[in-house]
Amino acid sequence: MPDDVVDAHVNGVQRAVAEGWRVLERGGKALDAVEAAIVTMEEDETFDAGRGSFLTRDGRVQLDALMMDGATMRAGGVGCVERIRNPIQAARLVLDQSPHVYFVGEGAELFAQEHGMRLCRNQDLVIEREIQRLKEAQAKEAAGHPDLTFAGPQTSHDTVGAVALDANGDIAAGTSTGGTLNKDPGRVGDSSLIGCGCYADNLSAAASCTGWGEPIMKLVLAKWASDRVRSGGAPDATATEAISYLQRRLQGHGGMILLDARGRFGIAHNTPRMAWAYKSTEGEKSGIKC
Numbered sequence: 001m002p003d004d005v006v007d008a009h010v011n012g013v014q015r016a017v018a019e020g021w022r023v024l025e026r027g028g029k030a031l032d033a034v035e036a037a038i039v040t041m042e043e044d045e046t047f048d049a050g051r052g053s054f055l056t057r058d059g060r061v062q063l064d065a066l067m068m069d070g071a072t073m074r075a076g077g078v079g080c081v082e083r084i085r086n087p088i089q090a091a092r093l094v095l096d097q098s099p100h101v102y103f104v105g106e107g108a109e110l111f112a113q114e115h116g117m118r119l120c121r122n123q124d125l126v127i128e129r130e131i132q133r134l135k136e137a138q139a140k141e142a143a144g145h146p147d148l149t150f151a152g153p154q155t156s157h158d159t160v161g162a163v164a165l166d167a168n169g170d171i172a173a174g175t176s177t178g179g180t181l182n183k184d185p186g187r188v189g190d191s192s193l194i195g196c197g198c199y200a201d202n203l204s205a206a207a208s209c210t211g212w213g214e215p216i217m218k219l220v221l222a223k224w225a226s227d228r229v230r231s232g233g234a235p236d237a238t239a240t241e242a243i244s245y246l247q248r249r250l251q252g253h254g255g256m257i258l259l260d261a262r263g264r265f266g267i268a269h270n271t272p273r274m275a276w277a278y279k280s281t282e283g284e285k286s287g288i289k290c
């Protein structure tokens, strides 16, 4: 995260927390709070989610999102959608209204439309900043210097995620992304895959990840961390362990937010920065390092 976009990121996550908190404060469900927080970030072009996401190799936006309810273990995901402005809302529809857990591409768009969502055009999700970014990445690649944005330590990952605990004692998690810059069309990363970039179970923890998706998927990192909380690990130490495992085992880079049903939480990353924010009855805080 370069210096000139730090404020936009911090403001973005603070706004997301405020929206999520509004839901919790009036006794709403963790799942609704997570959805509200993520919609706010999808609507914010700062992030790699919704409009303003990174582009595929052929210049399109392809979005992935997942929501999971720790109380019921219901889950809903969409992958590679191109005509949905807020894929987290489509994921929520899948969670609430389908016997299935995961839809991709046109089938996901059709499902969303049949359940009342208006589809947009793919061009409506593409912004000039990303057209330029893609051009630069492809020019570097053509010159024999492949872009290491996602593989190196100076990574840029703007996927959004949220975890929440409600007054009922239930936890939920959600993650939404445009994936990686210059990705091949059809590529799906960790973000929307259960247990990889997102997971929630009241008996263990709610987790959301960001970072270079392929290593996170191979380690099933969100579930790895949740299982450790279930067997007694504290979320703050566990989130840190998960990110060092990612680095040690596969030289991966990324970050994680982790919350259990007792309200204990952890925030960890091995990228130089990661924007985060939280709010509880005891106070609120945000930052770019932890």
Ligand code: ASP
Binding pocket: 048, 156, 157, 158, 159, 177, 178, 179, 180, 188, 189, 190, 191, 197, 209, 210, 211, 212, 213, 214
């Ligand atoms: N994890 C995402 C992916 O690989 C990218 C990100 O976190 O920004 O699709």
